[in-house]
Amino acid sequence: MSTPKNENAIKKNGRIVIVGASLAGLRAAEALRNEGFTGHLTIIGDEPHDPYDRPPLSKQVQKGWVRADHTKLPRLREINAEWKLGVAATSLDRAKRVVRLANGEQIGGDRLLIATGVRARQWPNREEAALKGVFTLRTCDDAAHLQAALAANPRRVLVIGAGFIGSEVASVCRTLGLKVTVAERAAAPLAGALGNVIGAIAAEMQRDAGVDLRTGVSVSALEGDAKGHVRRAHLSDGSTLDIDVVLASLGSIRNVEWLDGSGLAAGFWGVACDAGCRAFDIHGVVTDHIFVAGDVARSPHVLYEYQFLSTEFWGNAVLGAQIAAHNMVCAETDRRPYLLVPSNWSGQFGVNIKTIGVPAFGDELIFTQGSPKHRRFAAAYGRRGRIVGAVTFDHGKWLQFYKAQIMRSGPFPPLQAEFDLPADMRVIPADFPARGVPTAAPDVVLTGHDPSERVAEYRPRTARAEIRKAATAANKEQKKQWRVAS
């Protein structure tokens, strides 16, 4: 049993290892020092760059306002850490309490924070993905390459997938005066995150801005020229497009492969942890020394039936890092729960979109304030008579009102505003697309109650090809379960 003396010893001269050198990793390091941790701190990151901010990469950077390498995160304090950048962690030995790195180094520690985040899902056809002019957008290097391609005045840009990133880049293309086609498998942009009702408004925004938006289609093939540069796209409806730039914005994949064989509950939706950020093992038993934060974490949430919530939002990385850092070095009686009400923002087509809570958990929708027609409104999402989320278009200043109701699981329809009411205030189906397509998964998602069985499978260390095969099988299995669940 751990005693206060042990915690004090950790705090004073323990060794803490943070794997992941982005927002969550940096903020956790700062929080640890704020907590009074004076021991040795190692931060490991597979990218060679100092921690940087990602939200501008799809907006200001693409517009050419800010250089891709000029979004470094502000440092909130000295952290006196040993940085190991440009070298990935490749495995975790829990028995020896050692993280192994790609360069063969071994880093031992008393506490580990897993903050390895996610990566962009690549265009599935490898040869096509390798064509010049085909991009994904996650890192600052990605952003620099895409920005250079957009600045070179391409004939047409094809954005595959109209989630937040794809929609934001399409918006930038129009600002830059570029022709852009958006191909989306669902019936509307942002449908996975916000449902088809709000998606229809987003679709109007795109079309009004001159985006060639094509919904209900997928891209079946990309074709290159003799020099290996992408020039043409074939769509599932039989049409073709002449294009010079392709952005595959197909959602993200959790960076959990390095944990293969560790026995942690890691899988498709990330690493399961308890409400105090402590990682679960594959049996659903909580670990003592390993913590998880940021995009890669999934933890049970009191507001959402204690389902495990996975959130790829900025605020999740910041708050998760703070809670994890605190709980890593505090006494057992001082631990804090991680109870974020997820919130997210996007800027596209001149509209500021904000969400609070988990819209995709809802199945009903009501416009509560403003005018959907003018794309200035607030809307609330409900499920079984409770408010579970809200979205605003240029109405962000009212989010607090909905947040307070979400936090106390208030009734749905929610408290009614007394002015600026929408013409139609009926409760309607939010019309989310059926779950099952990984690329259509929203970036805040409830992933069930079980830390391991349903969404994490034990994966022994195998050759890469076998891992891929296993992953495909797992995806298939998952889809099946989704279908069963829905």
Place this chain on the structure above:
Amino acid sequence: MTPEQAFTEAMKFENRPNPYPFFDELRKTPVARVTNGIYVVTGYKEILALIHDPRISADLRNRPNRPNRAQTDPSNGDGAEIEAELLEKYGKDPMMIIADPPDHDRARRQAMRHFGPPHSPDVIPNMEPACVRIVNDMLDKTKDKKRMDVVDDYAYPLPVTVICRIMGVPLKDEPQFHAWIADMMAGAELGPDAATEEGKRRKEKASASRIGFRKYIIQLVENAEKKPSEGMISKLAHDDGPDGRMSPSEIANNVALIFIAGHDSTVNLISHCVLTFLRNPGTIDLLRRRRDLIPRAIEEVLRLESSVNFWPTWTALADIEINGTTIPSGSPIFFMYGAANRDPRKFRDPNKFDLEREEKESLGWGAGIHVCFGGQLARLEVNTAVEAFLRRVENPKLVIDPPPYRRNALFRGPLHVLIDVDGVRD
């Protein structure tokens, strides 16, 4: 002390220099019913919740049984008729601070088009050279003096010059509109002082000055309509943006709002900065060494000495439950920013001027959709004024503490802040 008593004391002129003990009393009941069924909110969390609640109106027309000032106020005398006439033509569309969405949102968009990003990102930054020149001119003028009044000699001229330029108001009219605004501010009393003979006289004077000021603003708007010129008044009068043009009455009311708010509260903040720095020994030396702390210091002063100490025009449009209290529909609500900014549940050791403070989000700029329209301009002005003061004024010492305050409880600020100085550097 009952909440009523605490509220009355907090409004009294004699307590203007230090209303905070009474705010502390009031805050024991963060949402308290006081005189005339008014609900006074002094808790930080409570204001933040209510200010984001779309069941609370900023529009005075939503207050049941609201007396029409022009018709029912006998002190207006002959002025009442003139004002009624003005109201007829220019009073029907309220200024945005007392309007609700969607009208508020539209008006704010229309005004912001000519003031800030995204359409006019350069208006405020372009004022910086002028700000720097004005504050240094002021200091040059006081060079040979050993005593200066921070309010009249330093804080006032900067914001008034800048807002005149931005709005397109002739600076030569300053003595006239300064007098009007001073009367209007002095006559807008809410506490027991209003009922005294002197209070009634101040109110009378305020009514007369309000008419003079309104006529003046309306004249500026009408001139701008006829002949386009530089400045926001003309831009509003000739607006061709996506929301169209404000009505003449809306232009006049919003111009009056931006013009008054655009300098009065900034004067208070600059004066309070100097006052607070001098009350906390070592601050001036620290800020001279660490100029990067200046913006933080200004925000901390605004927390401690809120330029808009409270705002009284809110009305509950439904029964609203907050922290165990139900505010009945129709009740007037006052948000006491100055009290909430010293709420110990939000700010540790709240009366302390603390540059290391972690909790920085005060309600000094308000919050929600009515959050300060001119905040970025004010920040530029106050930063410029504080920087130059710190750099050039040698060994400033407070002469009188507390200084005399102006009468207005809402736009609370010192009348004079006298300081002795060793000199003014070049």
